[in-house]
Amino acid sequence: MRRMSSLPKRDLRKLSAYLDGELTPQEANAVEQLVKENADLKWAFDEMRRTRKLVQALPELQAPRNFTLSREMAGARAYRPAPFLRYATAIAMLAFAFTLGTDFLMNMAGGMRAAEPALEVMSDFAAKEAESVGEVIEEAAPMAMEEEAVPGEQMDMLAETDVDELPQEEMEAPVEAEMPEMEVPEPSAAEEEIAAMEAPAEEDQAAGGVGADVERSAENLGDEWIEGESGTSAEGVEEPEESYFESQAANAADESTGTHDLEGAGELEAQEAPAPMEETPAREQISLDFLQNLSLLRILEIFTGLVTLILGLVWLRQRKR
Amino acid sequence: MEEEKLIAMAKEGDLDAFNRLVLSYQNFVYSIAYRMMYAEDAAADASQEAFILAFRKIRTHRGGSFKAWLGRIATNVCLDELRRRKRHPEDSLEEKMEFSEGFDASLPGPLVQGEPGPEKSVEQSEVAKAIEDCIRGLPDEFRAVLVLVDVQGFGYKESSSMLKRSMGTIKSRLARARARMRDCLQQSRELLPDAFRLHDEVLL
Numbered sequence: 001m002r003r004m005s006s007l008p009k010r011d012l013r014k015l016s017a018y019l020d021g022e023l024t025p026q027e028a029n030a031v032e033q034l035v036k037e038n039a040d041l042k043w044a045f046d047e048m049r050r051t052r053k054l055v056q057a058l059p060e061l062q063a064p065r066n067f068t069l070s071r072e073m074a075g076a077r078a079y080r081p082a083p084f085l086r087y088a089t090a091i092a093m094l095a096f097a098f099t100l101g102t103d104f105l106m107n108m109a110g111g112m113r114a115a116e117p118a119l120e121v122m123s124d125f126a127a128k129e130a131e132s133v134g135e136v137i138e139e140a141a142p143m144a145m146e147e148e149a150v151p152g153e154q155m156d157m158l159a160e161t162d163v164d165e166l167p168q169e170e171m172e173a174p175v176e177a178e179m180p181e182m183e184v185p186e187p188s189a190a191e192e193e194i195a196a197m198e199a200p201a202e203e204d205q206a207a208g209g210v211g212a213d214v215e216r217s218a219e220n221l222g223d224e225w226i227e228g229e230s231g232t233s234a235e236g237v238e239e240p241e242e243s244y245f246e247s248q249a250a251n252a253a254d255e256s257t258g259t260h261d262l263e264g265a266g267e268l269e270a271q272e273a274p275a276p277m278e279e280t281p282a283r284e285q286i287s288l289d290f291l292q293n294l295s296l297l298r299i300l301e302i303f304t305g306l307v308t309l310i311l312g313l314v315w316l317r318q319r320k321r
Numbered sequence: 322m323e324e325e326k327l328i329a330m331a332k333e334g335d336l337d338a339f340n341r342l343v344l345s346y347q348n349f350v351y352s353i354a355y356r357m358m359y360a361e362d363a364a365a366d367a368s369q370e371a372f373i374l375a376f377r378k379i380r381t382h383r384g385g386s387f388k389a390w391l392g393r394i395a396t397n398v399c400l401d402e403l404r405r406r407k408r409h410p411e412d413s414l415e416e417k418m419e420f421s422e423g424f425d426a427s428l429p430g431p432l433v434q435g436e437p438g439p440e441k442s443v444e445q446s447e448v449a450k451a452i453e454d455c456i457r458g459l460p461d462e463f464r465a466v467l468v469l470v471d472v473q474g475f476g477y478k479e480s481s482s483m484l485k486r487s488m489g490t491i492k493s494r495l496a497r498a499r500a501r502m503r504d505c506l507q508q509s510r511e512l513l514p515d516a517f518r519l520h521d522e523v524l525l
Contacts, residue, residue: 009497012497012500016499017492044500051499052471054448054502054513055452063348063351064365065365067368074373075377
């Protein structure tokens with residue numbers, strides 16, 4: 001039996017293409033001439049033509065069932081969310097992430113400040129505990145009382161630390177005016193200058209005083225925990241502007257003191273008043289801005305979070321459909 | 322409704338419009354799938370997958386012949402499945418058994434369209450069986466070209482695009498597929514009608 005597949009592939013390719021009219025006119029003429037002259041090629045060409053006719057005669061098959069798509073089969077494509085919905089969801093998510101990140105960073109920055117009031121509360125608590133200890137506290141209390149009873153020393157320190165910035169004469173008058181309100185903390189060597197700077201703030205000083213009390217009692221007790229707490233509370237005195245309300249109170253105290261000075265002490269006090277007042281408005285502004293930013297961030301967080309949630313749910317629902 | 326309008330509606334996500342296209346082309350797709358795989362269940366699965374893919378990708382249809390676009394998807398689904406079976410032959414044991422029993426044109430799958438008389442039906446089914454058996458015996462790539470060009474009537478260029486092969490490859494594979502088909506059918510030449518009977522010698 002003759003086999004067509006044993007013929008050269010090149011001849012088969014030309015015959016096949018010639019049969020389908022896929023050759024250029026020149027190639028077709030050449031193949032036509034060869035088929036006329038070569039019996040094998042003529043046989044192959046005829047057999048190939050018959051074979052093609054047989055295959056072409058095959059009917060189209062009937063599908064065994066319908067292949068129409070159900071909603072489930074169509075899946076996400078059927079109700080593919082509109083592009084704007086996807087973009088809106090993505091943008092809302094980005095905005096939400098941004099507000100969260102900003103809030104986080106602001107909290108990071110403000111966390112150190114925010115910890116201060118809490119530490120003061122803890123120091124108060126520690127002080128109360130220390131008072132309940134008994135004898136040790138009784139020993140510590142007189143020491144603190146002594147220091148409180150000798151404000152002149154504190155005044156000297158204030159005067160000394162402020163010498164660089166203000167003349168000695170200018171410092172004396174406001175300090176004298178504020179003296180009755182002050183509670184003098186035990187000034188550690190490293191904190192003398194800071195304590196002097198914060199002297200006008202009554203609450204700060206009170207906290208410092210408590211911290212000093214606790215520190216002293218802790219030393220007496222040899223209680224490391226209390227010592228640590230008191231140390232921290234003493235550090236807290238360094239940055240009283242952290243707490244908005246605290247600074248407000250301090251500011252109010254400063255203002256009232258300043259007014260009182262102006263009323264009672266004359267021009268000299270009036271000139272001195274701006275010195276402690278310089279920091280207060282800035283502090284207040286910072287705290288106010290911080291609070292405003294914080295509340296705005298909270299609103300933005302809630303808003304963007306809700307928008308993201310709603311858009312995401314709509315998007316997922318449409319995808320499921 | 323015009324096909325272009327149904328396609329446009331399907332592109333907008335209208336499943337009903339797409340299903341009308343499915344009804345128009347399901348025999349075409351199933352014919353390709355069956356002749357590529359020669360297993361009814363596999364062909365039906367491939368056809369369904371092809372339509373699902375087509376619906377999901379219909380936005381990529383940039384005009385031109387929708388039939389050729391659909392045929393391309395169906396062909397590639399089938400080729401992918403055949404390649405997967407070659408990599409995992411244990412998955413196609415059922416189809417192997419079906420193959421070993423031989424092709425049966427009287428089975429519901431490859432029903433011939435139209436309702437010929439009983440005698441003619443038997444005659445046609447025998448001829449069809451012989452042809453289908455020979456097609457099934459071809460290598461996958463040869464079979465794909467033969468089915469697209471000779472059975473479905475696509476041109477070389479369309480087939481080249483559908484199979485992602487060069488024109489030279491299409492020409493070569495088609496010629497060799499035809500030669501193999503001729504040699505295969507020669508073994509059943511007594512079944513063939515006179516007009517289609519193959520010969521070992523040149524007819525004068």
